Amino acid sequence: MSLLQIEGLGIDFGGLRAVNDVSFSLKPGEIVSVIGPNGAGKTTLFNMISGVYAPARGRVLLDGEDVTRMPPHLLARRGLSRTFQNLQIFQSMTVLENAVAGHHLHERGPVLADLFALPASRRRSRESEAGARALLERVGLGRAASQEAGSLSYGALKRLEIARALALKPRVLLLDEPAAGCNAVETEEIDHLIAAVAAEGVSILLVEHDMKMVMRISNHIVVLDHGEKIAEGEPAAISRDPRVIEAYLGAQATEATHADG
């Protein structure tokens, strides 16, 4: 039984069919990557699944429930959370404070209780901090808890971003370019983290330009070109698929022509 099911999803921007009739599904603990040349529609697809854009066509089913057009915070409560291409970290706060901020979204009680620091609210804060510390251990940042987030390496910031998304205890985690800007060692650390999270049963949907990483960690790959799904399958089959090779080579040829012109 699939945990996340995408059925015929589509959206237009003016006259442009940015995404059209895209379907695929994720089982619990599966790592699925969406790849395709620049402008293929990957981010737009992500934004529709995570409730940032309202699709014009199709449905998103989470554990069988129709969650199409549900706003991101309600999706998060139902177990679907995401990271963004651009880091959403508070640089001047500590690593722990950033993780607690993610945790609070999940644990949030009545605002008035927080304002008056009632005992229940103080207890919740302690629980949030304990939960956040456990998360930091999980992403390998336990020792950096009291450091200012701005002092972390880029790879560590990316892991902190994943920790914040994990604070929502998701069943499905959408990662938008988790390795962008990372060096080989940092990318490998993120690889391990993603695999460990998936091994706990969380389904992972990934958009990533680092093709080596995609081939290494994905169970299944969905390929988009000009907004349409042109192929899907296991990494080995995808890397040999003539339609996929042609889409990437075609995109490179277009870029080269633009560069010449």
Ligand SMILES: Nc1ncnc2c1ncn2[C@@H]1O[C@H](COP(=O)(O)OP(=O)(O)OP(=O)(O)O)[C@@H](O)[C@H]1O
């Ligand atoms: N808000 C928007 N308004 C108008 N057109 C948009 C908007 N967002 C994306 N597009 C267009 O939709 C198409 C798909 O864009 P999208 O960013 O989803 O592609 P992508 O595969 O994520 O590309 P990249 O790999 O460069 O991030 C592109 O032609 C893009 O110019």
